[in-house]
């Protein structure tokens with residue numbers, strides 16, 4: 001049989017500045033590139049396994065998990081395949097089909113899918129809507145109290161930073177509310193862990209999930225699941241028949257290269273999280289300079305507390321209406337300048353991030369947008 | 379915070395001949411090494427995603443899945459995180475808590491864990507026991523009929539080739555029995571798909587799962603789930619709220635490097651499967667030459683139809699009893715000769731595989747065992 005040509009090259013990230021928020025936090029540092037080379041083959045992390053991935057000492061998965069637990073201030077940590085698989089595991093361990101959970105209105109689709117796969121009912125805490133889309137702890141409390149009057153709420157899920165507006169929620173306050181009501185809280189840190197400080201116990205959450213490929217400079221798919229000690233028995237329950245094996249992990253999870261990259265990247269991630277304030281400065285500069293151009297407006301909470309920015313861009317939509325390339329002009333103008341990551345044909349609004357870029361690169365992005373506007377504005 | 383040194387190097391596979399069956403089928407060919415380099419960063423396969431991983435065209439995940447479906451003669455194929463995650467998904471989609479499934483007595487622990495995580499009852503088809511440990515279709519039929527008298531059997535699982543004895547089961551015959559009784563059959567091909575020909579429709583199975591890191595020359599974790607068209611609605615059911623997203627896949631599964639390696643390796647895998655007979659010849663040569671040395675006996679079905687071989691080795695156990703290094707001598711003698719993959723301290727029996735080795739390497743392994751015996755035999 002003949003295989004097609006699958007086009008397995010990816011020059012996008014090498015040759016361009018990528019504004020796609022999804023890709024900014026997953027770029028590998030040199031150490032992780034080396035780990036990929038070393039641990040590329042099959043079950044590469046399993047050479048010295050005695051039955052438990054989290055206890056492997058060569059490479060030192062065990063000390064890595066200790067460091068990671070420290071880093072996120074959790075009592076126990078496991079790697080999972082991603083944030084969504086972590087959410088699924090928590091829901092699966094805590095809930096039964098038909099149970100009700102509460103989630104914020106900015107939750108990622110994977111929160112909904114994890115719940116749907118577990119046959120759970122989601123009651124939603126609405127955001128404040130346009131233009132801030134804020135999730136207020138007060139609203140969370142109201143919904144939680146209201147639902148708790150009717151049914152037993154098995155779990156509360158809060159998106160620490162959402163993927164639509166890049167809003168950072170007040171997790172401490174929501175955790176206080178949940179604790180008071182006796183509802184365990186799962187904090188979805190896919191967009192925060194590895195970018196900004198996340199401290200499970202300080203926040204007061206019961207569980208956190210993180211995403212290695214999204215925000216921890218790791219090869220996908222890999223994620224992090226952290227928990228308080230009181231949940232270990234539930235979440236890390238062992239098999240009756242295979243004593244060493246944890247059921248929710250199906251024995252073991254990330255048995256290969258992505259884990260090696262997550263491990264190799266941890267020192268880099270620890271360091272970059274300590275420079276989070278610089279990232280915020282860069283982001284705010286981007287926002288203020290773009291807004292100054294006119295016809296561009298940042299949506300979501302102000303001022304920005306995260307690198308993911310959503311802009312409404314009537315200026316580009318106006319240009320598109322009379323441009324010979326129509327809606328494609330923006331993508332093409334950016335592409336000419338080696339800037340990518342904004343969807344082809346989209347001009348009304350876009351999401352972007354300059355996370356991890358140098359000041360010079362951020363300036364170049366700003367200047368490029370200015371040039372495109374000046375050149376094309378009617 | 380200071381991170382420990384995790385020792386993220388892996389010279390084992392570079393510097394030695396590795397007899398560990400778990401690692402023989404996961405070694406990357408050059409094309410997959412290149413894919414790893416290209417697709418190392420984060421969500422690398424998601425640049426051009428319009429909401430469905432299996433429909434991504436750059437890289438051409440869509441045509442890859444078409445070719446893969448062809449290769450394993452399935453109507454629909456998805457990538458999953460591994461064989462176990464594929465088994466979990468099938469059980470989760472077909473069964474409810476408390477349901478009963480039937481599985482063979484040589485099933486991998488991950489079959490048990492997938493069932494346990496789904497709260498399923500497993501009824502086991504016993505093997506013939508020592509020394510062949512064969513799973514006979516007749517025994518499968520008896521158990522199935524017996525259980526079906528009492529409860530509704532929701533699924534039958536058969537290990538195509540098991541990981542303890544490397545026995546190839548008569549999947550066609552078991553499939554015939556299952557079909558006759560109206561019980562869907564899931565064939566666990568973790569040790570077969572990518573090594574020997576696996577044809578879902580020819581066999582008559584409803585589902586097959588494969589393991590990329592174990593047998594398909596891919597970086598872990600990645601697996602393959604193939605099915606007949608009549609199961610697509612059940613297994614690939616879409617979310618009510620997010621129309622494009624498949625619930626059992628949590629939207630998407632392998633979002634990164636392992637998928638790129640699986641794709642890059644497919645032509646290599648297709649080619650090597652066509653040379654399976656040569657692998658069997660090598661394995662049988664290993665068995666006959668080792669058995670000729672005396673005090674070594676192949677366990678499991680004879681003659682070998684798979685590269686995984688389990689040997690009983692009283693000769694090494696005898697030596698260990700009076701050797702100054704006790705049970706460690708075998709490991710150490712092999713290590714000196716740059717042969718690894720047999721557990722340290724183990725001399726009563728071991729599992730090994732020479733899959734993918736050249737004839738010269740196989741001869742070297744054989745000669746090494748002979749030398750070790752001659753040098754140490756009392």
Ligand SMILES: Cc1ncc(COP(=O)(O)O)c(C=O)c1O
Pocket residue numbers: 022081082083084085108110159161162163188190191210211212213214222223633
């Ligand atoms: C807020 C949020 N949660 C979860 C996810 C999914 O992360 P993963 O791919 O690790 O499951 C995303 C990805 O876009 C996200 O933005």
Ligand SMILES: Cc1ncc(COP(=O)(O)O)c(C=O)c1O
Pocket residue numbers: 255400459460461462463486488537539540541566568569588589590591592600601
């Ligand atoms: C027969 C069998 N099934 C399943 C597995 C697990 O495969 P995966 O790691 O892809 O889940 C193994 C691994 O050893 C195996 O031998």
